[in-house]
Amino acid sequence: MRLNYLAPFIFVLFALSAHSRTNECQKVVDDYNSGVEYLNYTDVKTCYESNPFNQTNANETIETIKELLKGFYVLLDQAKEEPKPGFTFRAMDLISELDLLLKKNYSYEYQFMVNYK
Known part of the structure; x- marks a missing residue:
């Protein structure tokens, strides 16, 4: 894995762990848990932006x-x-x-x- 992908990867893990605090991340968590291969860009972006x-x-x-x-x-x-x-x-x-x-x-x-x- 290239180093420049590390920070976004860590943030995805953070966002997935934060799903109980934000409804915006629930779709991402549900998709991830159901085995969706590629997460929807808009859903991930909304999740990212929901964490102040x-x-x-x-x-x-x-x-x-x-x-x-x-x-x-x-x-x-x-x-x-x-x-x-x-x-x-x-x-x-x-x-x-x-x-x-x-x-x-x-x-x-x-x-x-x-x-x-």
């Missing part, structure tokens, strides 16, 4: 990721350096980028999750 953004959860998520990066990602400082000639990635301060996510305004949880993938 929670600033407390966002702060906890970002702080956890930052602590994990600081503790376990050995290339954190090197990520800030300009790449050697021939490489196409850009230098990035990962901690600052994560902090920027918290400064944006979100209407619902899905917008936040898409931004941090």
